[in-house]
Amino acid sequence: MALKISDLVKSFSFSRKKAAWVVAFLICIIVIFVNMNSSRDFGRNFGDFEAGKVADRDVIAERTVVYTDDYATTLRIEAQERLVYAVFRYSYDTTEKLRNRWSDFTSLAVDLFHQASSRQTFTLALQAEFPGDFPEEVLNLLYQQDEDFEPVLRDGAVILGAILEKGIYSIPQVGLEHVNPDVVELIRQSGSRIEQERISLQGVITMDNTTTAVENYFLTGTYSSLFMRLIPELLAPFIRENVFYSPEDTESRIAEVRSTVEPVTRTIEQGTRVIRKGFVITEDEMTELNALRMALPRNDLHMIFAYLLFLLMLFGLLMFLSGSRIVGRSLTDSETYLVASLSALYIAGSVLLRNIPVDPMPVSVVAPTALVVMLPSILVHPRLALMLAMALPLGAFFTGSFDTASYIFALVSGVVAAYSLHGAEKRMDLVKAGLVIAAANIAAMTAVLLWQNSPGEIYAGSLFWAAFNGIASGMLVLGALSPLEHAMNASTAFRLIELSDLNAPIMRRLFTTAPGTYSHSIMVANLAEAACQEIDANPLLARVGAYYHDIGKMENPGYFVENQTDHNPHDEMAPRLSATVIRSHVKLGVEKARQLGLPKEVIDIIGEHHGNSVITWFYDKALKQEDGKKSPINIEDFCYPGNPPRSRESAVVMLADVTEAAVRSLGKPTVSKMEKFIQELIENKVEHGQLAQSELSFKDLETIKNAFYQVLAAYYHSRIEYPKLDTLETKATATIEARETPAPGVEGAGGGGNDTK
Numbered sequence: 001m002a003l004k005i006s007d008l009v010k011s012f013s014f015s016r017k018k019a020a021w022v023v024a025f026l027i028c029i030i031v032i033f034v035n036m037n038s039s040r041d042f043g044r045n046f047g048d049f050e051a052g053k054v055a056d057r058d059v060i061a062e063r064t065v066v067y068t069d070d071y072a073t074t075l076r077i078e079a080q081e082r083l084v085y086a087v088f089r090y091s092y093d094t095t096e097k098l099r100n101r102w103s104d105f106t107s108l109a110v111d112l113f114h115q116a117s118s119r120q121t122f123t124l125a126l127q128a129e130f131p132g133d134f135p136e137e138v139l140n141l142l143y144q145q146d147e148d149f150e151p152v153l154r155d156g157a158v159i160l161g162a163i164l165e166k167g168i169y170s171i172p173q174v175g176l177e178h179v180n181p182d183v184v185e186l187i188r189q190s191g192s193r194i195e196q197e198r199i200s201l202q203g204v205i206t207m208d209n210t211t212t213a214v215e216n217y218f219l220t221g222t223y224s225s226l227f228m229r230l231i232p233e234l235l236a237p238f239i240r241e242n243v244f245y246s247p248e249d250t251e252s253r254i255a256e257v258r259s260t261v262e263p264v265t266r267t268i269e270q271g272t273r274v275i276r277k278g279f280v281i282t283e284d285e286m287t288e289l290n291a292l293r294m295a296l297p298r299n300d301l302h303m304i305f306a307y308l309l310f311l312l313m314l315f316g317l318l319m320f321l322s323g324s325r326i327v328g329r330s331l332t333d334s335e336t337y338l339v340a341s342l343s344a345l346y347i348a349g350s351v352l353l354r355n356i357p358v359d360p361m362p363v364s365v366v367a368p369t370a371l372v373v374m375l376p377s378i379l380v381h382p383r384l385a386l387m388l389a390m391a392l393p394l395g396a397f398f399t400g401s402f403d404t405a406s407y408i409f410a411l412v413s414g415v416v417a418a419y420s421l422h423g424a425e426k427r428m429d430l431v432k433a434g435l436v437i438a439a440a441n442i443a444a445m446t447a448v449l450l451w452q453n454s455p456g457e458i459y460a461g462s463l464f465w466a467a468f469n470g471i472a473s474g475m476l477v478l479g480a481l482s483p484l485e486h487a488m489n490a491s492t493a494f495r496l497i498e499l500s501d502l503n504a505p506i507m508r509r510l511f512t513t514a515p516g517t518y519s520h521s522i523m524v525a526n527l528a529e530a531a532c533q534e535i536d537a538n539p540l541l542a543r544v545g546a547y548y549h550d551i552g553k554m555e556n557p558g559y560f561v562e563n564q565t566d567h568n569p570h571d572e573m574a575p576r577l578s579a580t581v582i583r584s585h586v587k588l589g590v591e592k593a594r595q596l597g598l599p600k601e602v603i604d605i606i607g608e609h610h611g612n613s614v615i616t617w618f619y620d621k622a623l624k625q626e627d628g629k630k631s632p633i634n635i636e637d638f639c640y641p642g643n644p645p646r647s648r649e650s651a652v653v654m655l656a657d658v659t660e661a662a663v664r665s666l667g668k669p670t671v672s673k674m675e676k677f678i679q680e681l682i683e684n685k686v687e688h689g690q691l692a693q694s695e696l697s698f699k700d701l702e703t704i705k706n707a708f709y710q711v712l713a714a715y716y717h718s719r720i721e722y723p724k725l726d727t728l729e730t731k732a733t734a735t736i737e738a739r740e741t742p743a744p745g746v747e748g749a750g751g752g753g754n755d756t757k
Contacts (some may be wrong), residue, residue, distance in 0.1 A: 017336040024344035031348035059275035065268045067291035072264035085185040087249035094242040106153045133237035167243035169204045314395040321387040334488040350401035362406035369410040370417035370473035389414030405448045416440035434474020441466040491599035516562030527656035531707040537648040545605030552589025575622035610640035611690040651694030
């Protein structure tokens with residue numbers, strides 16, 4: 001059942017990886033098709049032409065194209081709009097209100113004139129009814145008319161009615177810019193009756209010229225000077241705008257005119273040379289060029305299927321390149337997400353970049369090819385980065401985003417970026433890598449410009465941007481690397497360097513609480529690093545794994561022999577309980593490593609550094625104590641809870657751990673004794689299957705043995721006795737080695753037994 005669940009989990013994990021590639025593929029498809037429909041320039045690049053520049057090639061119409069001259073059509077529409085009259089509507093309601101108000105005024109004035117006892121009473125009564133409308137001197141002057149009082153009011157009513165009938169226009173400040181500037185149209189609508197009248201704009205009455213309009217009526221009759229002085233003041237409060245602009249009617253007229261205007265069309269005959277090489281491009285030629293571009297087929301099914309196949313092949317290639325055959329191992333989910341995301345961003349981004357005018361430079365000078373390559377090189381594997389450096393620019397070339405010059409520049413930049421990080425261990429190496437990429441970019445750009453026979457004046461700018469591309473890529477990697485390292489929990493060289501700091505809080509705590517374990521871990525790290533260097537494994541990962549492999553002992557340091565002085569608590573404990581305490585340091589170490597957020601590879605070393613070997617010392621002790629009893633001894637109670645090492649680095653740490661612990665027990669090590677002892681320890685691990693999954697060859701094991709011997713011989717040099725040992729020493733040594741020899745069918749003590757002795 002457990003096996004089936006495990007297979008199901010692995011299958012689900014693989015499905016998630018495939019889903020990441022499918023999503024990346026769909027993103028690229030969507031971006032390409034959206035760009036096709038928006039630019040209408042798919043499959044042909046006219047972006048390098050610009051009005052005022054000299055054309056570097058001819059453009060000939062491959063078919064007859066009839067297009068609309070938008071500029072000429074706009075001019076025609078504007079000309080027709082200038083013939084449209086602004087529409088104004090006469091308000092009968094406003095006119096009636098003004099006339100009624102005048103009538104109320106004249107009625108009250110007549111009554112007061114006949115009834116008021118004095119001029120002051122007359123004036124105050126009218127001002128009280130019409131506050132603020134009349135100055136006192138105007139009402140006093142009206143009161144003095146005597147016999148002409150009522151005729152003055154009647155004549156004023158006639159003049160007011162005439163002005164209101166003609167209409168007082170409310171002219172808006174804006175809205176009349178695009179219509180006829182000389183004539184307006186007046187609409188009078190009373191019930192179902194509609195009258196339309198066109199009036200010169202210069203002849204309409206507005207609030208600015210009402211006084212002039214009143215004075216013009218004086219010319220039609222014989223009026224006294226006193227009357228002409230009085231009437232404008234009396235009529236002023238009753239003269240208000242009663243003709244208003246109607247934007248709805250005006251816009252309706254304009255829309256009607258627009259709908260009837262025929263667009264101006266022009267024809268480009270097939271074979272016409274639209275752009276002539278060596279001549280300055282004019283605005284009219286650019287208009288014709290845009291017409292050719294718009295006439296290109298937008299959704300050619302052949303083109304669509306071609307790009308679908310290109311992307312399918314590209315992402316199939318990327319999936320293959322990120323597989324175990326190229327990288328040497330299966331990528332984790334987070335690594336797959338990273339590679340798929342970077343691939344999608346690069347391909348989709350290159351499609352969008354081709355719309356950016358960077359002439360005469362290759363468009364790839366603004367594509368961060370080096371950045372996209374450097375991140376997988378650091379976070380995943382340099383071999384994968386090299387494959388991406390060759391595949392991604394090729395994909396951009398197939399999708400039409402890169403021309404030949406752009407492809408060459410991107411290829412050089414990516415390949416150099418993949419190699420520039422070789423041996424990088426400090427973050428400052430990223431800045432140095434950026435400078436190396438900048439130099440390579442300059443060389444590639446120079447070659448491209450020479451190949452294109454570009455004019456000399458563009459070299460400086462092009463080379464500057466080429467160098468900036470490399471330097472910016474290095475700086476961006478420097479900024480993005482740290483968050484990506486923690487998000488992916490990746491064991492990059494830079495992060496391992498940080499973890500190898502012995503001044504880290506966890507290492508200082510190990511030194512304080514378990515100094516013997518600390519010293520043991522340092523020695524194991526030296527052995528593991530030396531061996532990994534010889535077999536081309538990752539020495540930095542082995543060193544960090546060795547530093548942290550026994551951090552679980554900090555919880556109970558006194559139960560492990562390297563931290564003991566005179567008292568051994570296991571002397572007073574049952575063998576099974578002692579084995580439980582010893583076994584627990586692996587589980588506690590893994591839990592503590594997860595709390596610290598250590599990379600998975602380091603956690604695996606912690607969990608695998610004893611494999612599932614038997615703690616022989618306590619197993620033998622249990623067998624002796626329970627000899628003859630009916631209850632059998634369960635060997636599982638004396639086995640470590642981990643798995644055998646699954647990586648070369650983990651296996652080397654296991655061998656270094658057992659070797660250091662065992663050699664430490666040798667009282668007076670000699671050259672031959674030490675070499676033989678190391679050989680036996682390694683053979684013991686091989687015999688009990690602890691190295692079966694580690695991919696170490698017999699040649700690697702021999703190399704590891706020699707590396708261990710070199711380090712230990714140098715360390716114990718002052719204690720090694722090269723002359724032959726006497727019989728007593730030989731017997732003593734035999735006694736020690738006998739303690740390390742496993743019981744029949746049981747894996748040797750190695751580091752496990754030496755944890756407690």
